[in-house]
Amino acid sequence: MDTPRVEKHEVYEDALALGLGALFVATGMLIYSKAFLLVGSTAGLALLLQYVTGAPFWLVFSLVNIPFYALAILRMGWGFALRTLLAVSMVSALSRLAPGWVDFSKLDPTFAAVLGGGILGVGLLMLFRHRTGVGGVNILALYLQERVALRAGYVQLAVDLALLAAAFFVLTPQHLLLSVVGAGLVNAIVAINHKPGRYLGVT
Numbered sequence: 001m002d003t004p005r006v007e008k009h010e011v012y013e014d015a016l017a018l019g020l021g022a023l024f025v026a027t028g029m030l031i032y033s034k035a036f037l038l039v040g041s042t043a044g045l046a047l048l049l050q051y052v053t054g055a056p057f058w059l060v061f062s063l064v065n066i067p068f069y070a071l072a073i074l075r076m077g078w079g080f081a082l083r084t085l086l087a088v089s090m091v092s093a094l095s096r097l098a099p100g101w102v103d104f105s106k107l108d109p110t111f112a113a114v115l116g117g118g119i120l121g122v123g124l125l126m127l128f129r130h131r132t133g134v135g136g137v138n139i140l141a142l143y144l145q146e147r148v149a150l151r152a153g154y155v156q157l158a159v160d161l162a163l164l165a166a167a168f169f170v171l172t173p174q175h176l177l178l179s180v181v182g183a184g185l186v187n188a189i190v191a192i193n194h195k196p197g198r199y200l201g202v203t
Contacts, residue, residue: 040160
């Protein structure tokens with residue numbers, strides 16, 4: 001059987017995925033912050049610090065990602081690191097601007113967990129398929145998937161559960177439970193749709 005030809009992404013395809021992926025992630029984070037929910041990875045850590053300190057999400061998100069760029073450079077290459085830096089910068093910028101574009105007069109937490117989780121999952125999937133992460137655990141998850149075939153979604157889920165456990169002292173039981181549901185949805189979208197060997201497009 002012939003080996004399937006690997007078709008590289010065009011520049012415009014990468015640009016479109018980066019722009020829409022960052023917008024989706026920023027929108028999902030806006031929904032979660034308005035509903036006082038939590039998600040995993042460095043985005044969840046940034047949300048948790050926002051709830052505790054009152055600092056804006058976009059600023060905290062930018063700062064907590066700084067230490068992970070070294071891993072991206074050393075393990076995933078300069079191209080991935082630069083795309084990730086650009087994605088994190090875009091998510092931060094869009095997160096700062098988005099509250100001026102949309103507002104919620106009513107936002108049911110259950111609906112927010114499902115809609116926000118779905119939007120986040122799709123945004124991350126778009127970025128992952130173009131070899132781009134949004135920092136932190138995403139870098140580690142992608143590295144482990146490429147090197148030892150651990151699915152990125154499963155690695156993220158393990159870290160996310162640890163983060164949600166730490167949120168026990170910050171969120172109400174209802175919001176914590178809904179956050180678990182949302183985190184599971186995000187990671188299920190990535191794990192189901194980004195299996196090793198299933199998607200061959202490269203950048």
